Amino acid sequence: MHVLVATDATQGARRSDFANCIEGELVWMLEVCPESRRNPDGQCPCGRSFRGLYSDEETTTALVTDLPNLTRSAYQRALYENHGDADSCPACRVRPFSKVVDELIRLGSLWPIGTVMERRVDLLQGRAPHRTSTKIE
Numbered sequence: 001m002h003v004l005v006a007t008d009a010t011q012g013a014r015r016s017d018f019a020n021c022i023e024g025e026l027v028w029m030l031e032v033c034p035e036s037r038r039n040p041d042g043q044c045p046c047g048r049s050f051r052g053l054y055s056d057e058e059t060t061t062a063l064v065t066d067l068p069n070l071t072r073s074a075y076q077r078a079l080y081e082n083h084g085d086a087d088s089c090p091a092c093r094v095r096p097f098s099k100v101v102d103e104l105i106r107l108g109s110l111w112p113i114g115t116v117m118e119r120r121v122d123l124l125q126g127r128a129p130h131r132t133s134t135k136i137e
């Protein structure tokens with residue numbers, strides 16, 4: 001399965017870049033707050049970042065990779081087990097994890113393996129080597 005994982009690749013291409021995740025961990029995306037929607041390169045990074053499933057840290061760069069042994073149910077379980085407490089995350093309450101996983105799988109399938117992705121609020125776009133973009137639903 002093609003998935004998005006944290007990477008340090010292309011870090012520094014934007015001045016607002018940072019990478020605090022564990023290299024190679026699965027990532028997901030939180031809903032963007034109004035502040036970051038106005039200025040994704042501003043103080044709140046949620047509009048430009050991916051969140052690590054395991055570290056709960058954030059990164060502005062994600063890599064499309066293939067995890068052939070990962071199943072959809074294991075993917076959803078990993079998300080639920082690490083973020084199922086929902087209290088700290090408003091996004092979890094409005095978006096069921098099954099929908100989040102479906103969207104992550106859809107997004108992962110859109111680019112070739114090895115593509116480095118960045119997030120611009122509701123857009124996911126390739127930094128290198130593929131520069132196409134798609135809307136996050």
Ligand SMILES: [Zn+2]
Pocket residue numbers: 032033034035036044045046047
């Ligand atoms: Zn925010």
